[in-house]
Amino acid sequence: MAKVGDVVIECVRGDITRQPDMDAIVNAANAQLMPGGGVAGAIHRAAGRGLAEECRPLAPIKPGEAVITGGHDLPNPYVIHCLGPVYGRDEPSDRLLADCYRNALRLAEEKGLASVAFPAISTGAFGYPLEPAARVALSTIVEMAPELKSVKTVRFVLFGERDLEVHQRVLQELT
Numbered sequence: 075m076a077k078v079g080d081v082v083i084e085c086v087r088g089d090i091t092r093q094p095d096m097d098a099i100v101n102a103a104n105a106q107l108m109p110g111g112g113v114a115g116a117i118h119r120a121a122g123r124g125l126a127e128e129c130r131p132l133a134p135i136k137p138g139e140a141v142i143t144g145g146h147d148l149p150n151p152y153v154i155h156c157l158g159p160v161y162g163r164d165e166p167s168d169r170l171l172a173d174c175y176r177n178a179l180r181l182a183e184e185k186g187l188a189s190v191a192f193p194a195i196s197t198g199a200f201g202y203p204l205e206p207a208a209r210v211a212l213s214t215i216v217e218m219a220p221e222l223k224s225v226k227t228v229r230f231v232l233f234g235e236r237d238l239e240v241h242q243r244v245l246q247e248l249t
């Protein structure tokens with residue numbers, strides 16, 4: 075856990091679909107905003123068919139972009155869908171990954187949300203190495219924290235123990 079101004083940044087091990095205290099969870103989406111593997115599959119399964127219906131007219135999105143929908147059957151009022159870069163294909167991958175976090179937080183601010191939970195975007199099927207991805211993600215959030223007005227809690231939800239350790243270490247180094 076770290077505090078930057080009055081924004082709490084925390085890393086936990088868990089499942090992104092089981093964060094009932096968060097106003098929004100972030101989807102590591104595909105360009106079509108449809109169910110798939112990994113985070114997108116889990117979110118669409120938990121949210122029900124209504125989520126895909128709401129997503130259809132918003133697609134496709136480009137790497138670095140984000141869109142916001144309702145949470146449907148999830149415990150969260152909102153889902154923010156980000157398309158991360160495919161590592162080695164969508165360049166510059168570090169800037170596109172940072173754009174995901176920036177655009178997601180901007181949408182949360184526009185809706186006046188207080189809390190947002192992120193998965194480690196692009197580190198699964200999209201192949202972004204974990205530690206460099208954690209550096210981009212966490213440094214983007216630390217940089218943005220002073221300008222956030224409504225968002226007070228940013229949570230990283232990591233699936234694996236090593237993923238959690240890397241994020242915690244990088245967060246400590248940055249703050």
Ligand code: ADP
Binds near residue numbers: 102158195232
């Ligand atoms: P991408 O296509 O952007 O790489 P993935 O969904 O394949 O996205 O994976 C992103 C990261 O999220 C990976 O580190 C993966 O292990 C992790 N992950 C997968 N399912 C979940 C989940 N239900 N909750 C949190 N993290 C998850």
